Amino acid sequence: MTFESPQLQVSEILAAFKEFDIVMLDNDFRSPDRLRWREIYATMFEALSGISIESTIQTILKEVKMNSANPEAFEEAAGQIAFTQCLQRVMSGCGYKDISLKDIIHPGPKGVRRISSVFVNRSRHDTRVIGFIEETAERAACREKAQAKDxxxxxxxxxxxxxxxxxxxxxxxxxxxxxxxxxxxxxxxxxxxNTKALDPGDLERIVKYIKSFTEDNGLALPGRVPGYHRTGLKLLPSQFTKIKIWRSYKAVCEETDPERGRKVVTSRT
Structure with a gap:
């Protein structure tokens, strides 16, 4: 037995088996009965895998061709082997690989105690892991809810x-x-x-051009005009429409930088 799956006392195993509605006595470990432990092993398999061991055995036997003069004996032997294979697979996932056909046909006190200890330890481990996952999910949900308000x-x-x-x-x-x-x-x-959106550099150049164009062609308001609180405000003559200013800016871009001039710059910019 390993440290992760230590061998447990019989009293501790009996208490743990009550959670799976398996009624066991001390005599089941002192003098193991083959048929009794076959039922217990089947319950272990179903608890660990979530499926019935009988259905798994039937699936395995369908793939086995019967070539024997005594079909009944062959079917019984094949059933025992299939049962052992099912238990070996599920116990191998728990870290225990020493189970054999002898443990099924002639179970001994040491063998049934080792297998039961592996089953109990794995069940406890799964319970702790599930509890940790649920607690982590709850904490993550609380953090997400709190961050939504920040x-x-x-x-x-x-x-x-x-x-x-x-x-x-x-x-x-x-x-x-x-x-x-x-x-x-x-x-x-x-x-x-939007891959066609203007970058900050383009926006800065456009604003600078509009200000320069206004300085050259804009008309300053005479004195203080009601409704206009900005003394530096200038108005463009009506002949300079929005489309004309855009065309002049586009022409300047194409002359100075053809690459930038080919960039999509609409009159709505």
Whole structure:
């Protein structure tokens, strides 16, 4: 027996078997009965694998061709071998590989105690693992719920934040997912990143060109005009429409940098 699966006392094994509705006595370990332990082994197999051992045996026997003058004896022997194979496979998954046909036909006190100890230890181990997984899932759900109420690490009221910044829930979710990068819809209707969006450098050059164009062609307002509180405000003559300014900017881009001029820059920029 290994450290992970130590050999248990008979009293401890009897107490653990009660959880599986298996009524056992001390005499079952002192003088093991073959038929009695066959039923116990079948219960162990079903508890560990989740399927009936009889159905597994029938599946194995279907693949075995019967070539014998005594079919009944052959079927009984094949059934014992198939039973042993099923128990060997499930116990091998528990780390115990010393089970043999002798443990099934002629069970001994030491053998049944070792096999029972492996079964109890594996059942306890599975119970602890399942409890740990459920506890971790609950803690992860609590953390996710708490993070949903945090913005930049500071706990705030989500409704108040949306009201102050004039945002909707979908807009806030979009900003949290893709920040301020431009996005567009694909042909399928789902959201994708807009690869044609202007980068910060393009935006800076466009603003600089508009300011320079206004300095050369804009008209300053005479004195203070009601409704205009900015003294440096200038108006462009009506002959300089939006499309004309865009065409002039596009022409300048194509002359200075043909690569940038070929970039998609619409009049809506």
């Amino acid at each position: 913005i930049y690490g500071n706990p705030v009221c989500r409704s108040t934040f949306l009201f102050i910044h004039c945002l909707g829930k979908s807009r806030l979710d979009s900003l949290q997912k893709s920040s301020l990068s431009g996005r567009d819809k694909s042909k399928r209707g789902d959201r994708i990143y």
